[in-house]
Amino acid sequence: MIQILIVEDEKPISDLIRLNLTKAGYGCTCAYDGLEAADILEEQSFDLVILDIMLPHVDGFELMEYIRSLKIPAIFLTAKSSLEDRVKGLTSGAEDYMVKPFEIVELLARVNIVLRRYHKAGQLLTFADIVVDAENQKVTKAGKEVILTPKELGLLILLMRNRNITLFRERIYEEIWGTEYSVESRTLDLHIQRLRKKLDLKDAIKTVFKAGYRLEEAHEVSV
Amino acid sequence: MKFRYKVLLTNLILLSLSLWLVGYFMIRKNFELAQNTQLRNAIVENNLVQSSVEYELLQMINNGNVRISESLSEIAERVMGGMFVESSSLYVRYADAYVYSSDGEEAHISESLFEELDVGGKNYMICREKEQYFIYVTSYSNVDKRQLCIISKQEASDAYNMLEEQIQYFRMLTLGIVLSASVLMYLISMLLTRPLEKLNQVTGEITAGNYEIHLKAAGRDEVGQLAENVNVMAGAIRERVEELNDMIHRREQFVADFTHEIKTPMTTIIGYADMLRSMELSREELMMASNYIFSEGKRLEAMSGKLFELIYLNRHEIEKTPVHTDDLQRELLRIAVPILERKQIELKADVEPAVVMGDKELLITVCMNLIDNARKASEEGSVIELIGRSCKDGEILENDCKPVYSLRVTDYGIGMSKEDAAHICDEFYMVDKSRSRKEGGAGLGLSLTALIIKRHQAVLKVESVQGEGTTMRVIFYETK
Numbered sequence: 058m059i060q061i062l063i064v065e066d067e068k069p070i071s072d073l074i075r076l077n078l079t080k081a082g083y084g085c086t087c088a089y090d091g092l093e094a095a096d097i098l099e100e101q102s103f104d105l106v107i108l109d110i111m112l113p114h115v116d117g118f119e120l121m122e123y124i125r126s127l128k129i130p131a132i133f134l135t136a137k138s139s140l141e142d143r144v145k146g147l148t149s150g151a152e153d154y155m156v157k158p159f160e161i162v163e164l165l166a167r168v169n170i171v172l173r174r175y176h177k178a179g180q181l182l183t184f185a186d187i188v189v190d191a192e193n194q195k196v197t198k199a200g201k202e203v204i205l206t207p208k209e210l211g212l213l214i215l216l217m218r219n220r221n222i223t224l225f226r227e228r229i230y231e232e233i234w235g236t237e238y239s240v241e242s243r244t245l246d247l248h249i250q251r252l253r254k255k256l257d258l259k260d261a262i263k264t265v266f267k268a269g270y271r272l273e274e275a276h277e278v279s280v
Numbered sequence: 281m282k283f284r285y286k287v288l289l290t291n292l293i294l295l296s297l298s299l300w301l302v303g304y305f306m307i308r309k310n311f312e313l314a315q316n317t318q319l320r321n322a323i324v325e326n327n328l329v330q331s332s333v334e335y336e337l338l339q340m341i342n343n344g345n346v347r348i349s350e351s352l353s354e355i356a357e358r359v360m361g362g363m364f365v366e367s368s369s370l371y372v373r374y375a376d377a378y379v380y381s382s383d384g385e386e387a388h389i390s391e392s393l394f395e396e397l398d399v400g401g402k403n404y405m406i407c408r409e410k411e412q413y414f415i416y417v418t419s420y421s422n423v424d425k426r427q428l429c430i431i432s433k434q435e436a437s438d439a440y441n442m443l444e445e446q447i448q449y450f451r452m453l454t455l456g457i458v459l460s461a462s463v464l465m466y467l468i469s470m471l472l473t474r475p476l477e478k479l480n481q482v483t484g485e486i487t488a489g490n491y492e493i494h495l496k497a498a499g500r501d502e503v504g505q506l507a508e509n510v511n512v513m514a515g516a517i518r519e520r521v522e523e524l525n526d527m528i529h530r531r532e533q534f535v536a537d538f539t540h541e542i543k544t545p546m547t548t549i550i551g552y553a554d555m556l557r558s559m560e561l562s563r564e565e566l567m568m569a570s571n572y573i574f575s576e577g578k579r580l581e582a583m584s585g586k587l588f589e590l591i592y593l594n595r596h597e598i599e600k601t602p603v604h605t606d607d608l609q610r611e612l613l614r615i616a617v618p619i620l621e622r623k624q625i626e627l628k629a630d631v632e633p634a635v636v637m638g639d640k641e642l643l644i645t646v647c648m649n650l651i652d653n654a655r656k657a658s659e660e661g662s663v664i665e666l667i668g669r670s671c672k673d674g675e676i677l678e679n680d681c682k683p684v685y686s687l688r689v690t691d692y693g694i695g696m697s698k699e700d701a702a703h704i705c706d707e708f709y710m711v712d713k714s715r716s717r718k719e720g721g722a723g724l725g726l727s728l729t730a731l732i733i734k735r736h737q738a739v740l741k742v743e744s745v746q747g748e749g750t751t752m753r754v755i756f757y758e759t760k
Contacts, residue, residue, distance in 0.1 A: 069548040069572045073555070076568075080559060111540070136543035158547035161554050223558035268557070 058084045059172065060101070064094040064108035064120065065134070070157070074107060074134070077161045078168070080221050091115025095123055105172060106131040110142065118149055125150040130171050134159065162219060162228060169218055182217045184272065187256055189214060196256075203255055208233060212248050216262065216272040225269040283476065284469040291465050296458055303450045310446060314439035315406075319415060323402060326417040326432040329370060332359045333430055337423060348424055349379055356380035373429040389431060393418050397429075406436060413437045475503045479510060486510075491518035537708040541583065541723065545576035586724040589645075590707075590731060598639045598735050600759075605668050605685070606633045611644055612666065616651050624661045627651070631668035636685050636756045642732045649729040650689040650752045657693030657750060665690040671755075681737075681757035692749040701742045705730035 061083050065071040068089070075085045086101065088094035090113040098106075106124050108131060110117035117133060124131050132153040133146040146154040152171045155164065182189040186199045191214055196203045205213065211233045215224065229245055230238040249270055253259045263271045336355045337348070356372045360382045371389065372380040390405070397403050397420045404417045413436040421428050482493055493514050495507040552569040555561065561569065609631040620627050636643075647666070654664045667690070671683040696704070700711045708723035733740045733754055744750040 067544050067548070069576060070544065070551070072568065072572070073548060073551040076555065076565065077551075136540045136547070138539075157543045158550045161551065161558070221559060225558070271558070273560070 058082075059104045060084045060086065061168070062086050062088060062094065062097060062101075062103045062106045062108075064088045064091070064106060064112065064117070066090055066109060066112050070109075074164070077164065081165050081168075081219070083168075089113075091117070091120045094120055098124065098127060098129075103129055104175070105129065105168065107134050107168075108132075110135040110137050110146070118145065121146075121149045121151060130175050132167060132171060134164070161222065162224070165219060165222075182214065184217050184220065184274070185261070187258075189217060198256055205252075205255065209248055209252055209255075213252055213256070216252075216270065220272045220274055223265045223268055223271040229269060282473075284466070284473045287469040287472075288462065288465050292458065292462055295461055296454070299454050299457060303454065307443065307446045307450060311439055311443045314442055315436070318434070318436045318439055319404060319417075322404065322415045322417045322432065322434045322436070325368065325434060326402065326419055326430065329359055329432055330419040330421070330430045332362075333372070334421060334423075337428075341424075348426075349374055349377075352428075353380040356382070367435040369433040371431040371433070373427075373431065374423070375426040389416060393431070394420075394429065413440050472503075475507060479503070479507060482510060482514075486514055486517065491515075491521065534707055537723075538587075541708050542580070545580045545583075548576040549573050549580075583724060586728055590724065590728055593642075593728070593731050593735060598642060598732075600637045600639060600736070602635045603638050603640045603643060604633065604635055605631050605687075608640070608643060608647065609666070609668070611640075612647050612651070615644070615648060620651075620655060620664065623655060623658070625655060625658055626663045627666060628663055629666040631666065631687070632670055634668070634670045634685055637759055638736050638756075643736075646729050646732050646754065647687070647689070649725045650754075652725065653752070654689050654691035654693065654750065657695070658691045659693060662692050683755050684758050685756040686753060687756075688751055688753040690749065690751040695744045695746040695748050695750055697746055698744075701744050704742065705740070 059082075061078055063071055063074050063078075063085055065074065065087070066089050071087050071089065075087055078085050086097060086103070088097050092114045094106075094108070094112075095115065106129055108117050108120060108124075110133060112120070117135065121131060121133075130152045131150070132155060133151045134155045134157065135142070135146070136157045138156040143154050143156075152174065153167050155167060182191060188197050189195075189210075194207075194210055196205055196210065196213070212229070215229065215232055226245060227238045230236055230242075234244070249262060249264075253262055258272075261272055261274075263273050265271055333352075333355055336358070337352065340351050340355070341348075352372055352374055356370060357380065360370050368382075370380070370382040371378060390407075393403050393405050393416055395403075397418070399420055399422055402417060402419050404415060407414050407416060415434050415436040416431060417434070418429050418431045421430075478495065482495055485493060491514050493511075495511050549572075552573050555569055556566070609629050613627065613629060616627055651664060651666065658664060665688070668685065668687045670685055696711045703709045704711065705726050707727045709726075710723045730740055736756065737759060738754055738756045741753040741755065742750065743753070
């Protein structure tokens with residue numbers, strides 16, 4: 058399991074990040090100030106660090122130097138939005154710089170990109186008996202290859218990466234078609250239907266009324 | 281046109297004009313005097329000739345010779361030969377006909393010479409002939425009932441030559457004087473206007489934004505005063521600009537702090553709301569998310585309320601009325617005790633009855649904020665003191681104002697460092713962020729308190745020892 062260290066002094070935000078990353082299938086550890094983070098980093102190894110800048114005792118920039126020496130990728134997640142801070146953050150060796158408030162989907166996407174860059178995220182996405190090789194654009198179900206159109210494949214990858222999270226129509230259109238969402242369009246519903254049929258995902262891809270779709274792993278949902 | 285040239289030009293015009301006037305009148309007077317002398321000489325000469333001619337003519341008549349016309353010419357010849365100098369001529373006219381002319385020609389004598397001429401009278405005129413001036417003088421007498429005119433002509437060029445010479449000399453003199461005066465005046469006006477030029481340059485620099493300027497005072501005249509005033513002005517501008525810069529800096533800092541402060545609750549609310557709408561959550565997770573949304577929303581509300589009060593107080597005057605301190609105590613106990621009881625903190629209140637000038641509601645806000653801060657710093661079961669005392673005479677004066685009342689809130693909690701104590705009134709400053717958050721603080725309470733205290737012309741003093749506790753003292757001064 059991929060381990061992520063969250064360094065954030067605001068408990069509510071720390072909880073928020075932890076909850077979301079856990080849901081997305083990552084292992085999380087939380088530190089509430091710079092010193093604590095350094096201590097934890099000494100003892101444990103991590104695949105990624107998400108850190109704030111304004112931290113008690115040791116601030117994010119100082120902590121970044123230490124993280125850099127450990128060769129762990131890091132993402133700044135901070136309220137400091139000035140250009141100066143962004144540049145400083147990125148030049149200090151961070152892989153990415155995100156400004157609060159953030160959206161969960163965006164955070165997950167960025168985490169995924171950084172992990173892939175470091176070849177830490179598995180190249181193969183799996184869901185039940187479906188395996189997707191995103192790099193070679195190959196999909197197999199129970200060992201047998203299934204042919205998907207590029208848009209269908211993109212949609213499937215998006216759903217699998219954000220499993221258990223409702224993807225709103227607007228978001229999907231933006232990601233897959235790169236266009237604005239229009240209410241009359243049935244394109245998305247059509248593609249979803251094709252996916253459900255081709256991969257037998259009729260139950261797994263849930264329609265969320267008036268919102269969008271969600272790929273749900275049956276065993277993780279608490280009732 | 282530069283000022284110095286204006287000065288130069290006006291002075292030169294004035295100088296030339298006065299020189300010219302003086303010269304004109306002097307030369308004219310000189311000329312008149314010279315001409316008068318010549319005229320007098322000519323008249324004396326004419327008199328002489330007339331009396332000689334008349335004398336001889338009289339003798340002739342007495343001798344019986346009555347051919348006056350012929351004998352007149354002889355007489356004139358004689359007289360002329362006897363006494364006339366070369367430059368003079370003599371003409372004799374008898375009965376409107378010239379009977380003698382010493383230079384052999386008919387004299388060009390204009391008839392106007394004879395107008396309004398009476399017996400025994402004299403007429404004269406000055407004429408120009410061949411670039412020379414002559415004075416004609418004529419006398420008139422009756423001989424044998426006929427008119428006898430003796431006309432003498434004398435050269436009068438001297439006066440004119442002198443005039444000419446004087447004008448020439450005057451021109452040279454004037455030119456010399458004006459030239460040397462202009463050089464001198466140019467130098468003087470340059471000396472006088474140099475401080476002005478310097479001032480000009482300096483004001484230019486001030487306009488360009490350089491306020492670090494000090495002019496050396498150039499004497500005590502108006503220019504010196506101006507320089508002094510420019511110094512004062514530059515100083516005032518510098519101060520004002522620094523003040524403005526400081527204000528802008530503070531405002532920027534405030535906005536930066538504010539955005540940062542507002543981002544935490546925003547992030548929390550948006551994040552959890554996003555979770556709620558896009559995930560299937562367990563009961564505990566649901567509770568946690570909605571709790572966070574609620575508490576952070578409350579914090580935003582508290583923050584906006586405090587901010588509004590800050591802005592309101594900054595914009596509006598407060599209305600001061602007499603406030604009885606025992607009223608204040610009663611009100612505070614009513615509000616504070618239930619809150620403190622939750623933490624089993626005891627409030628020891630001992631407020632000496634007195635009257636202070638102020639806005640009662642705002643003073644309660646101040647005390648409540650101080651008590652609230654004390655509460656946050658205190659452990660459970662500890663004590664907070666609220667003590668009010670009238671100030672005795674002979675206390676230290678501050679800004680020439682007499683302190684009249686002092687109100688202090690003391691806690692025996694965690695205390696804080698000197699550095700923290702210096703910053704606690706800054707907006708969004710929190711000594712212990714996580715602790716303050718837990719208590720629902722926005723970092724604005726003491727900023728608001730400090731502002732209210734300032735608007736009451738009162739002073740807030742902070743004494744704190746880490747680990748031992750904090751005393752906040754509000755001192756009210758006598759209002760003038």
